[in-house]
Amino acid sequence: DVKVTQSSRYLVKRTGEKVFLECVQDMDHENMFWYRQDPGLGLRLIYFSYDVKMKEKGDIPEGYSVSREKKERFSLILESASTNQTSMYLCASTPRVGGRNTQYFGPGTRLTVL
Amino acid sequence: GQNIDQPTEMTATEGAIVQINCTYQTSGFNGLFWYQQHAGEAPTFLSYNVLDGLEEKGRFSSFLSRSKGYSYLLLKELQMKDSASYLCAVRDRSGAGNNRKLIWGLGTSLAVNP
Numbered sequence: 001d002v003k004v005t006q007s008s009r010y011l012v013k014r015t016g017e018k019v020f021l022e023c024v025q026d027m028d029h030e031n032m033f034w035y036r037q038d039p040g041l042g043l044r045l046i047y048f049s050y051d052v053k054m055k056e057k058g059d060i061p062e063g064y065s066v067s068r069e070k071k072e073r074f075s076l077i078l079e080s081a082s083t084n085q086t087s088m089y090l091c092a093s094t095p096r097v098g099g100r101n102t103q104y105f106g107p108g109t110r111l112t113v114l
Numbered sequence: 115g116q117n118i119d120q121p122t123e124m125t126a127t128e129g130a131i132v133q134i135n136c137t138y139q140t141s142g143f144n145g146l147f148w149y150q151q152h153a154g155e156a157p158t159f160l161s162y163n164v165l166d167g168l169e170e171k172g173r174f175s176s177f178l179s180r181s182k183g184y185s186y187l188l189l190k191e192l193q194m195k196d197s198a199s200y201l202c203a204v205r206d207r208s209g210a211g212n213n214r215k216l217i218w219g220l221g222t223s224l225a226v227n228p
Contacts, residue, residue: 031214042220050214090156102147103216105156
């Protein structure tokens with residue numbers, strides 16, 4: 001089975017802190033994604049990566065950056081956390097483009113910024 | 115533009131059948147996915163349609179009409195554990211993302227009552 005893990009299930013940070021969210025997948029997937037999910041707004045794509053060191057902005061990249069130094073690991077960085085970044089963060093991966101290659105999700109990190 | 119619409123909430127009775135509709139507008143349709151998401155958990159894959167017609171998988175079936183930009187998810191013999199949010203997502207080969215991104219609906223929250 002595909003396994004996507006995220007470093008924390010729950011995280012509480014203070015405004016202005018630098019926050020790292022880590023995601024690891026164990027199936028050699030090429031593509032990895034970071035989403036946030038908020039009530040009434042659904043899943044919104046922050047960034048995605050289709051190869052090591054490659055990244056593309058999603059729909060809401062402002063306030064975030066990402067890093068993919070190894071194929072299995074995709075990190076989301078909040079340079080200076082703000083209260084409006086309180087959300088559920090979901091990481092996903094998919095093996096290749098096209099076909100019925102679905103996105104496999106990690107369990108999510110619920111981040112609260114005080 | 116790109117857009118996905120699905121009802122916000124639905125209610126059904128245990129043992130009954132429910133149909134959740136999804137309409138979409140994309141310029142480069144290349145597949146439609148249905149996911150199930152229980153409260154506080156990550157989305158999990160349910161079904162995939164790329165050609166017109168019905169795909170059946172146990173109690174769940176999904177239908178697609180590309181000419182109408184329309185899909186539905188049919189859940190039979192409803193059980194209490196089917197209470198969840200159901201997300202419709204479309205893969206679009208046009209624009210940024212080159213077939214890697216999914217466009218997500220906001221989800222339909224289904225409540226199954228005894």
